Structure formats: structure tokens, C-alpha cells
Amino acid sequence: MRKERILYIYPTLSSFIKGDAEILSREYEVTHFRVHPTSWHSLLRSLISQLFHLIFNLRKYDIVYIWFADYHSFLPTLFCKRFKKRCYIVAGGYDVCREKKYGYGSFTNPIRGFMTARSIKNCTTVIAVSKNIKQIIRHVFPSTNCVTIYNGVVLKPGKEDVEKESLVLTVSMASTAKNVFIKGIDRIIEVADLMQETKFILIGTERQLLEKIGYKIPDNLQVLGFVDHSHLQEIYSKSKVYCQLSRRESFCLALAEAMLYNCNPVITNIGGMPEVTGKNGFIINEYSAQNCSFVIKKALEAKTNSLGRERILSEFTIETRAEKILNLLESN
Incomplete structure (x- = not known):
């Protein structure tokens, strides 16, 4: 046939x-x-x-x-x-x-x-x-x-017993100044600058682009640009918090991937992201750098659990x- x-x-x-x-x-x-x-x-x-x-x-x-x-x-x-x-x-x-x-x-x-x-x-x-x-x-x-x-999500679940680091991860593919703004990367830079004692990692956006736009990258924010899936999985595994501060976001696949690796999600209450997290994680209804830093600190102090991971495996x-x-x- x-x-x-x-x-x-x-x-x-x-x-x-x-x-x-x-x-x-x-x-x-x-x-x-x-x-x-x-x-x-x-x-x-x-x-x-x-x-x-x-x-x-x-x-x-x-x-x-x-x-x-x-x-x-x-x-x-x-x-x-x-x-x-x-x-x-x-x-x-x-x-x-x-x-x-x-x-x-x-x-x-x-x-x-x-x-x-x-x-x-x-x-x-x-x-x-x-x-x-x-x-x-x-x-x-x-x-x-x-x-x-x-x-x-295509990635396979990571090991549940991996020790988490006090690390805040963001994955955002942005190649223009407009995309940097829509994805809230300027907010990540601002919050990282406010939380100098905490390590942040940004994946998917080139440092050269951010500097060309005019952003000053704080020392505690590591900008990696593109990484392959194997390296990305390693970073998911060790990150305690996944943070997405977008101004528009229809779904956010990286958020679902991070939850599969037991990251505590911190998100803005935008678009489809609350559908991904469900009752898991931390939602920021109104953005300010001070409020966001407070929520991230709470997420870093909170225990990781398998509820987010189970949600991704059942729904996404x-x-x-x-x-x-x-x-x-x-x-x-």
C-alpha cells in the first residue's frame, strides 16, 4: 500500500x-x-x-x-x-x-x-x-x-541523584536586538548584576551581540552562545534553577527540558509558560529586578522534587x- x-x-x-x-x-x-x-x-x-x-x-x-x-x-x-x-x-x-x-x-x-x-x-x-x-x-x-x-521534549530524562549547584540557567535563542528584548535577556543581565554572589549561565545568545547592543555583562553571568545537546544536558543536570523572563513566549521548550532535569523553574506569567509549569515552580506576575532576585533566591533555597519532571513525562x-x-x- x-x-x-x-x-x-x-x-x-x-x-x-x-x-x-x-x-x-x-x-x-x-x-x-x-x-x-x-x-x-x-x-x-x-x-x-x-x-x-x-x-x-x-x-x-x-x-x-x-x-x-x-x-x-x-x-x-x-x-x-x-x-x-x-x-x-x-x-x-x-x-x-x-x-x-x-x-x-x-x-x-x-x-x-x-x-x-x-x-x-x-x-x-x-x-x-x-x-x-x-x-x-x-x-x-x-x-x-x-x-x-x-x-x-526529545531529550531523555537525566539521573535524579545528580547534585545540584547554586546555578541559574537561561536558554534563549536570540540573534537580533528585538529578540533579546522579547526573550527578556536584558532582564537576566539586570538580575544577574543585582545578584553578584550567584552564578548565571545564558545559552543560545552570543556575547558579541549583547555587547554590540550596549549591554555590560556582569562577571557572574557566563554567556555561552550555542551549545550541543550533550553539553546542554550536563548544564541542565547541575543547574538548581531555570529562569525564563520573556515578554512573549508561546510555549518554551527549554523550560520543559529543564524541568525534565529537575530544575526549579522561575518564569514570568506570560503566554504558554504557566501551562508548562502547572503548579510547579515560581511565577513572577509583575517584573522588577528586586522582586525577581527575591524569587530566584527562594528557588535556589527550595528543594528540588520530581513533580515537575513527572509532569513533563506525562504531558510534553x-x-x-x-x-x-x-x-x-x-x-x-
Whole structure:
């Protein structure tokens, strides 16, 4: 029996996008199409290439599966609606936001917002990565079919008997000044400067970028940039606290990974992060450096327990996500 074919479209090959590729390939024949949005020229070239690929090859596919509603989802959803193909969009957060104050979200740009909105209206189903994102979609697009399927942790659980250090860890991928601000990295720098006796580690953002923006990095904050998964797991294992002070966050996979390694979470009450922590950890409702430092000290003094770890294993594994995605595609 022939496997159904999926056209898998995405802008970057991040860990969660790789995770979905692996899931889809279990039951389907998957063709990858990557769009390059790094500049207007590369984006335009990608969209022209996408147009010709859809014209000559769409008939070969049974399903189109797209990460993020954006420029790159407009043509596929339009073609799929016209030719009655099933089409799914994974909404990751940026694509359904309009934060004018921060200049963040697809809907801060009229053209981008139009293409995003048409994509969401034309697709078969939107897969939201958190209930928070689903709520936004339901509010803006009440007639759109939308389901929540959480991102899944790929990492294996660490050993429970590893001795924790008085260490505060943050993992945030930021490559621009805007992303640094949205991810609350400026807050991490501010709090670390206030807690000189405590060691902080920031992973995923380059020190050179922070210094270029104008931040002075305190001596107790170690900025590591990109690290591979094996090194990241070592740092998760020894960190007592995981701290995420984002201004916007749809889910936060690193938070779930840290909880899997028994880190005490400290988060801002934003987006999908409270859905990840549940009743575990420490939530900051209103940010100030003084308040945050007080909460982090409490988290460092608190005992670690396995409740957070058990929550991740029951709700947020890659296998849980795989089961729900494959059931969704099969049911349609």
C-alpha cells in the first residue's frame, strides 16, 4: 500500500521542526521545502521557487504541513483550498501576535498580516503549540478549526541523584536586538548584576551581540552562545534553577527540558509558560529586578522534587506529540 505523501514547509530547521519531520516520516513519505527568510531577496527567491513547485508538484502530495503562518504559508494554503488538499499550519506564536509596543508579530506589518490571516483561514486545521495560542486564534479567527498539541521534549530524562549547584540557567535563542528584548535577556543581565554572589549561565545568545547592543555583562553571568545537546544536558543536570523572563513566549521548550532535569523553574506569567509549569515552580506576575532576585533566591533555597519532571513525562514528550499529530492527520 502506498504511503501518503506530505509536503513539509518551514523557514528554519530548529529542533522542534526536526522533531515534527521525524514524526511525519514514521507514517508518511515526506518532501522537505525550506524557505529562507533571512533577507527580502532570499525570501522572494524562495517564494518564487515555492510557486513553481506547487504548480508542477502539488498533485503528488496528499497533505501539506507548514510550520508558522507567514509569507511562506500564503501560496500553499491558497493552492490547497483551490485543489481540495489537506493543509495544516503549526502556529508557534509570532505568527498570531501583534505587539505594536515591541514591533513584534506578523500583524504589525499589514502585508505580512494579510498573508498570515489568509493562510489561517484557508488551511484545514491550525495546530497551536499551547492553549494560550489557541485562545488567540479562536478570538481572531472564530470559524477556524484549531487544536492544541504541545511541543514535545526529545531529550531523555537525566539521573535524579545528580547534585545540584547554586546555578541559574537561561536558554534563549536570540540573534537580533528585538529578540533579546522579547526573550527578556536584558532582564537576566539586570538580575544577574543585582545578584553578584550567584552564578548565571545564558545559552543560545552570543556575547558579541549583547555587547554590540550596549549591554555590560556582569562577571557572574557566563554567556555561552550555542551549545550541543550533550553539553546542554550536563548544564541542565547541575543547574538548581531555570529562569525564563520573556515578554512573549508561546510555549518554551527549554523550560520543559529543564524541568525534565529537575530544575526549579522561575518564569514570568506570560503566554504558554504557566501551562508548562502547572503548579510547579515560581511565577513572577509583575517584573522588577528586586522582586525577581527575591524569587530566584527562594528557588535556589527550595528543594528540588520530581513533580515537575513527572509532569513533563506525562504531558510534553515527543511521543505524546507524535501520537496526537498522527491521529489528527489520520482522522482528517
